Amino acid sequence: MKRETIFQFIGFGLVAIGYLASTFFVLQRKTANLEKPNQITLRIAHWQLEQGLHHAFDELAAEFTRQHPDIRVEQLLVPERIFPNWLVTQLIGGTAPDLIEVGYGIDDERLARYFVPLSLWVERPNPYNRGTTLEKIPWRDTFLDGMYSSYSSTLQDYYSAGLNMHTVRLYYNRGLYEKIMGLGAPAPKNFREFEAVFRKLADYNRTRVNKVVAIAGSDYNGPLLLDQFLSNQTQKLLLRLNDLLDFTVSKPDTQLAYLAGRWNFTSPEVRSGLELQHEVGRNLPPGFQSLRREDATFYFLQERALMIVSGSWDVRTLKAQAPFPIDIVSIPLPTPENPEYGKYVLGAFAENNDVATRFGITRLSKHPKAALAFLQFMTSQRGNQMFVDTSYWLPSIIGVTIPEPIRAFQPITEGYTQGLAFNSFGADGRLVINQNLYQLYSDHEPVSTFTRSLEEDLRPAVRRDLLQEIKTRRHAIAHDDTTLAALQWKQYRGKTSSETLRKISATRLNQDLMECGAYTLETSLDSIQK
Amino acid sequence: MMSLPHRLLPLLVWSAILAVSRASDPKLVDKAWDDASMLLVQESYTKFTTAQEVKGGGAREIEYGIGVNLLNLQPKTVRNINRAEAIFTRLIASNPNDEVGIASLYYLARLEQIHRNDPNVPKALQLYAQLIAEHPDHFYAQSAIAKVAILKLCATPTTADKRQALAEVEKLAHLLNEPAARCNFNLVVSTACIQYNLGDEKALRYLIEADTIGIPIQFSEANVLIRIGNLALRLGKRDIAITYFERFLKEFPRSTRAFTVQQKVKELKGAKS
Structure with a gap:
């Protein structure tokens, strides 16, 4: 046998061994994670690779499964850098997980297209707060930022709920x-x-x-x-x-x-x-x-x-x-x-009390009720306490105690604006x-x-930025026209709810204020010498 | 061996079944409106177009739905905007007084003001005026009043006579009978009053009235409460300032502006005693 042929055999052999080994490991992993009979699997994706986070989510998942033996939760950790591309592939391919961290790669249009609005639930108490001081308080008001960070002013709705703050x-x-x-x-x-x-x-x-x-x-x-x-x-x-x-x-x-x-x-x-x-x-x-x-x-x-x-x-x-x-x-x-x-x-x-690490429920979720339950569990007083005790991140929920090692990060509330x-x-x-x-x-x-x-360069650059800002605002104003036409038509046809009425008022006001601001910016910019 | 037309037969049958099922879907138009209400313009447009092809709903409603979607269909093209204009014009011509006709007149004005590459503000103002004159109590006429205020007060050059503009805009105020529209109008006018120094008293009055009606966006409400407090302070109306600052503190205790407001209240109460 020629020497070259021997090398080719070795090469193919190595590839085959590699293939078999990886198949074995993949199968073994699948077997280990296989859900039990009558159990559904919720998948939650995020880019938080910091130490302790993976463990904190695992603990939340384990406790949730203990309370709901028919549901197990699987984490998908995706590095920050590739998260937007990964997300688009999953959303378009119809393979997106049930809960996704909202932020990178998600604009208003994707929120509307792929995520479930939460306004129906934010006004009601979070059932996982039963027996706590937050028992009768609407879910929205249990967040330190009143869910302000989860609100899309373009869509006039809440699309996510967050777990923590940062300082x-x-x-x-x-x-x-x-x-x-x-x-x-x-x-x-x-x-x-x-x-x-x-x-x-x-x-x-x-x-x-x-x-x-x-x-x-x-x-x-x-x-x-x-x-x-x-x-x-x-x-x-x-x-x-x-x-x-x-x-x-x-x-x-x-x-x-x-x-x-x-x-x-x-x-x-x-x-x-x-x-x-x-x-x-x-x-x-x-x-x-x-x-x-x-x-x-x-x-x-x-x-x-x-x-x-x-x-x-x-x-x-x-x-x-x-x-x-x-x-x-x-x-x-x-x-x-x-x-x-x-x-x-x-x-x-x-210090800003904006809530971060926010998760939204995807419309592609096969188990939206279970996804909502897990989201509410994570953002309940007990769930959030469990999360911060393990992750050492600051809480997002009222009444959660900040663990000793991160007391120094407690947001300063008695202060002036920056x-x-x-x-x-x-x-x-x-x-x-x-x-x-x-x-x-x-x-x-x-x-x-x-x-x-x-x-020399800063003034023209600032002017360019402001022109871009005006363009962005005009785009949002224009979009509101179609939204308002649809909402108003639904109201006219009697296919309306108090939520639709709220959205009509909020969208109309948002558009008017944005329009007023965009024109003022534009005319002021025109009045300033280049 | 099957020839090509025979091979395509299953596909044709499938398409026919799909078309019939869509035609018989009475909720297709409702779904199209649902999509449009959530920024899903492409999906909404496709549903309206299908409904038009299979005559699955009221013809005017469907055409109107196509028109409002064309305003934001991506990519935004001159052709689409011109198509929308043609649709609205046709709908108004055939019946200017039904819901579709009135709404079309409003969106024709919006098209001239916002959606064209070169906005035609005088034309938009003329269409808004026509709408307000012909159907003053309609939702869209009520909305148009705030739009006129925005165009006259904010869209004119900073050197324009803003006092004259304010006088013209204020003449429309008596037509506002829908509370939400009045609230928006008041917020627009008060902003212009503060921005262009048209009178603190006036701005304060408009803001207090807007607050009394109720502001549907929390963040805007927070701004308004502080604005009222500061304006009242500037006008020497300490009691009003304290009342509104304290309301802000009660309603937005976790705001990053809470401490600044607290200090103002302390100062005011100290000065008062």
Whole structure:
């Protein structure tokens, strides 16, 4: 036999062995998961691969099956990056699971086409809250955000229910911190103490070959920290831009005010914020804007950085992987009492209570009642308590106790609204800012150089963003016409319910307000010189 | 061996059965409206078209359904918009006074205002005026009043005479007899009053009336309560300010704006005592 033929045989043999082995493993897995007689399987898909989450969902599933022996729940974990493509394939192919995490890859049209509206149930109590303080309260009102995050203003309905909230904090290496600051040294509570940490660390590094960076940074973690300093300094400024007198200024209105010259990067508040960003940003690794999230995590876990800023979503992962104790505190921003940076500050920020990790029931579900039951179970007081106790994520339901290890993440409710920041700009505006941001961390006149670098490109970019915003709003306004025509026709034909009447009123108001806002934006933009 | 036409026979039989079953589906038009009410324009359009082919429902209703779907059928083309215009025009011409005729007049105005690549605002205003004059109490005429207010107050250049526009718009207010339409009108006019400095007193009056009627969207209601509080404060009406700020705190205790409002109430109560 020729040598080549032998190799071909070996090759085919290896492929055959591989095929048989994989078939064996797949079959074995199927057998292990096979549902019992008279049992249905609910499938739930999400992209939360963080440590503890898989386990938390497993616990919820096990408890649910204990209460409903005829239902078992299977998790499908799909990485964030491929989730949108995977989702579209499943939805179009008719193979979508019963419950899907809503977010990536789901716009209003897909929500309407593939998901079940929940308005019929949100007004009624969640049956899984029986025997708790929430027993008689409508499901919607048991959420800390009143289900605001689950509401589609285009469709005027609720399409999901969420499990948790998130806040951002400063994590620090307790052991290293005590080495630098002294045994038992308290965490920095205000900006002056934060600055003291930077100074002490510089002293510590003086005698060391392997220098320790103060804060691990990346294109992801950097803005989480630094944007807050700009927001801190612009709190009073933003309130001055609040023409409609409701203590909130939308991002497009902030951008319009920029174009109208009501603020710019040389405004004293913004300049002060940029100076702060420079001062703090110098304590991140040089060129942090080009580092990835994983790089920052490694820096911190390898004790090459003393601190890292991230959200409550990372607490379990960081605590499990770090070979040192981790403490968590709020980001020490300047308070109104700060002699240098206090004059533009109102006070601490009230933290957003938007609910995340929201699941919707797909219309393709073969077991919609069971899917609704599991969704209600997960978002009941007991179910949510079980979820947060295992995941160490913040609860979404009223009355759920925050576990001790994540107490530091408890949202601040006694606070003022945030000021403006780089994220107040649209996509094009942020691109121009990010392209020039490196100049803010240079040594020579950083703030002036950065500000000058934006002069030429930022205004046209903001204008483009606002034109895009107007286009998006017009699209939504146009869509409402067909929706309203259909709802009104149903009412005219007497095929209506109180829910249809509510939707007619809400859709009509939403359209009028959006139309009013879009025209105002458009005419104001026209009035501003290019 | 079977020849090609013979092979196609089962397919033809299947298509015929499908067509007959669809024709005999009395709920096809209802389903088409259900789809349209949920943004499923393509599905709705297909159902209406099928119903038209098999004459499965009222001809005017079906044609109207096709028209309102054409406004948003993707891809949005000039041809579709022109088709919708032709449909609405035909429906109005054949009977301007039934539900379809009145609704068609409204959507003809919407088509000119929103759906054309080059909106024709004067034409839209003329059609709205015709609708309001001919059928003042109809749902669509009531809706049209807020649209006229939007076009005159918000869609005109910032340099236009907004006071004159406000005076013209306010002349329509007496025609509003549907509470929800009045609420929307009030919110539009009050926003313009604040935005273009047309009078805080007026804005406050419109807002309070809208709130009394009832605002169907929670987030908008929250904005309105704070706006009333701040406007009242600006006008030196402390009691009104406190009342509305406190109502906001009661109804939206978890809002990120709650603390700011709380501080305002403290300030006001402190100043009062």
